[in-house]
Amino acid sequence: MSAAAPQTPTAKPPVWARKANVVLAMTILALAVFGTTTQSWIDVRLDPAAAANADLHVQGSKAATAVTALALVALAGGLASSIAGKVSRWIIATLVVLASAGIIVAAATVLADPLGAAQGTIAATTGISGGRAAASSTVFPILAVAAAGLLALCGVLLPLAGRRWRARTKYDLASRAARAGSGPVDEIDSWDSLSRGEDPT
Structure with a gap:
């Protein structure tokens, strides 16, 4: 009777492909995007004749309402990837990448036209639409874009890393x-x- 051949130990995946690291990265980045929406994305200086309070700060959840929902979609996808199968990981990866792209587009829109993004809040606060005002974006839309870009990268890497799980x-x-x-x-x-x-x- 011949002895059984020794089993080759399973190679440990690299750091970037480890399940815990991938899931944790997607979770943290999605939460980071969500966290930016609770902060002021736009600082508005109203016409003093239009309101007693000439300063208005617009939260990200109001300046770009889609970002909050897309961040939650990415968060759910990141958590679900820990128990997903091969096909499911591809679906989740697609959703995460699309959600990240949506976040980037929404945040970029605010950066390109902060006054336009703040018009709804200005009208709700002052009761006047189209009045004179000066608006500038804060650093938080930029942080949202950066986090969403890294989140999209994690989504691309998910199916590749999943092969080693x-x-x-x-x-x-x-x-x-x-x-x-x-x-x-x-x-x-x-x-x-x-x-x-x-x-x-």
Whole structure:
């Protein structure tokens, strides 16, 4: 009887591809984007004749309402990627990249025309639409763009990093065992293979 060949230990994935690092990075970046929306994105100097208070600060959630929702979508996707399968990771990656692109576009719009983005808040505060005012953007839209750019990068890396993650689901384990020539893991996996139209033998 020949001795069984020693098993080659699974290579540890690089730092950028580790599940904990990828999930944590997406979570932190999505929360960072969300956090910027609670801060002032636009500082407005109103016409003194239009309001007693000539200073107005517009939060990101009001200057770019879509950013808050898109940040939450990216956050949910980042958390879900920790338990997602191969196909699901591609879907999540697409959603994260699209959400990041939407955040960048919305923030860039505020940076390009802060007065236009503040018009709704100005009208709600003063009751006057189209009055004279001077507006300037703060640093927070820029921070949102930077965080969203890194978030998009994480979304692109997600499917690549996911290839190095260990199988978590029973189907993934059975698939790897079949490719390795070791057969189904147990009787339950045999029935699951039959239900998927595969021959476990």
